[in-house]
Each structure stands twice: as structure tokens, then as C-alpha cells.
Amino acid sequence: MGLYQRGTVWWVDLTTPNGERIRRSTGIEDRALAQEYHDRLKVGFWEEQRLGVRPQRSWQDAAVRWVKETRDKRTHGKDIAKLRWLDRYLGHLQLSQVTRDVIDQIAERKTRESSPSNANRYLALIRAILRRARDEWGWLESIPKVRLYREPKGRIRFLTPDEARRLLHELPAHLRDMAQFALATGLRQRNVSFLRWEQVDMARRVAWIHPDEAKAGRAIGVPLNASALEVLARRQGQDAEHVFTYEGMPVARCSTKAWKKALERAGIERTFRWHDLRHTWASWHVQSGTPLQELMELGSWASYEMVLRYAHLAADHLRGAACRIDGTLASQP
Structure with a gap:
């Protein structure tokens, strides 16, 4: 057939010297350019299969x-x-x-x-x-350098306890429970959304995330504090399989209109993301004296460098060092 059109885009239809039929989009709307693409493709297959030339890959x-x-x-x-x-x-x-x-x-x-x-x-x-x-595939001998844009490091946005209480008050019940659980455990949104009851042991005050569900690819043990247990107690009996559901289904997407409206009513900027609940949890821990090494284990971060972004919130342990030079500029008698 050679060339044929689907909508405004031309497609190629040809048979290689080995008898394989090739049909693919050219991605081109101009017929002359599409014909050129077709001809180059046909020559490429002929050179590869008849002359042993290294094939051109698309x-x-x-x-x-x-x-x-x-x-x-x-x-x-x-x-x-x-x-x-x-x-x-x-x-x-x-x-x-x-x-x-x-x-x-x-x-x-x-x-x-x-x-x-x-x-x-x-x-x-x-x-x-x-x-x-x-x-790995050996399709190219060299590749162009891909230059990424420099990304500025933004400030960490976290809620004060008062802001968090206002937000929880404004959220619908299913999102309120999920948000409170996230603030209590630091779990990522997907791990909260699809948490199953079989992953929770309230008697031992622990939950766990399987390796294939964790961002770092390793199992996470989640200690449950009183706030997390309070949420779980409210959710019991609502669904036999998943902890958090809405109308019988897991809540796969949390940044909804309901979330944004709740932010507005709570007086929190609409740019505050669901993931910032995890930043809030980490910030509260650091401000309460949790060592960064322990925070790394609690949050299942892959490296220590990833928790250093919260270090500036825990300057208390450096106060003694800062005071060593208190008398340096004191007046001499």
C-alpha cells in the first residue's frame, strides 16, 4: 500500500525483504515528507537484511x-x-x-x-x-548531552499545629482521617490510600508497608502513635479490606476540589500540597527533638542527606557551641 492517511497523519505500510509487514505512523501531515520517511525506512530495511548494514532504529x-x-x-x-x-x-x-x-x-x-x-x-x-x-541495546555509538534546567531549592512548607487543626476541621470525613493518619505517621499518600487492614496490628501498635509498595523498594515498619490509633479506631468496620475508602473504593487521589476548598476555608494557601503533610510530620518531629538519624528510619528515606533539609529546624543542640564565644567581645577591665 505504501502510504495511507489516518485523520491528518500519514502512515507507512510496507513489506521488508524478509517478508515482515511494517505498519507505523510517520507522525507527519505533509505527504511529500511522509513519502521521504517511507522511502528511507524501506531502504534501511533493505540494507540491513540484504547487505548486513547496522540497522537504523527509530x-x-x-x-x-x-x-x-x-x-x-x-x-x-x-x-x-x-x-x-x-x-x-x-x-x-x-x-x-x-x-x-x-x-x-x-x-x-x-x-x-x-x-x-x-x-x-x-x-x-x-x-x-x-x-x-x-x-545496553547497542543501537547507538554516541548520544547527545541532555542538559537539565537548574531547579531552585524551595522552602519547606509545613503547617503549624493550629493550621493543621483548622484544616482537619474543614476536610470531609474520609480526607480528614487520611490527613490525620498522614500527619501521625509520615506515610506517603499512596501508602495511606491503599493501606489494607491486613497490614495493621493495632494490638502491637504497628503497621507495615510491603517492599513493592514503598518508594525506596524496602519494607517499612510504621509505629502507631495515639493519633494514628484514634484514626484506625474510627475506620474499623467501614470496609473489610482497605482502611481508607470513599463510597466503597480506596481514595486514589487526594488533591481534589474538596481538598482545595478546605485549604481555602482554613486560611491556608491553595498551593499547599498533600505531600506537604509529610513535610509537616517531619518538621514537627525535628522541632520536638527527634534526632535526624531516627527521623530517617521513621520516614524510610534512602539517604541521610534527604533528612538534612529539616536540620535547620533543630538548632537547639548547637546552642552550647554558639555560647562558647559569648565573652569574646566583653569589655576588658
């Missing part, structure tokens, strides 16, 4: 293989969404055509559309795929 080939090989990745669904967005810019290119200029243009477009930090997530995915194509 971005689409790399994207499909990446999706297959990373299906166990926790952010697999997010990768697929990013690849769908990238397809409009890379879907018609060979890997060798994914140059620094092409990548920079994508970065500029994504930055205008959202933000530099969000653009970095797409650039990092492009870089990861290109590196695997070079280092």
Missing part, C-alpha cells in the same frame, strides 16, 4: 522497548504519559536524528507549557532511553 522502537523493559517501574504509567506527549516531536525520527538541537527545542516547548522542573522530568526520560539504547 525513537518509536526505543520507546516501545523501554515500556516493555520497565513495566515494573513505579512510575511506569507516568513514563507512558510522557512518551505520548513526546511522540509528536520524536515519533517520526530515527534515534540518530534525536540531536541536541531537537532536545533543546522540546525543553523550551515544555518549559513554556508548564515549568523548568516539569520539563526536567521529560528530559530525564529522553536521556535514560538514549543511554540504554547506547549502553
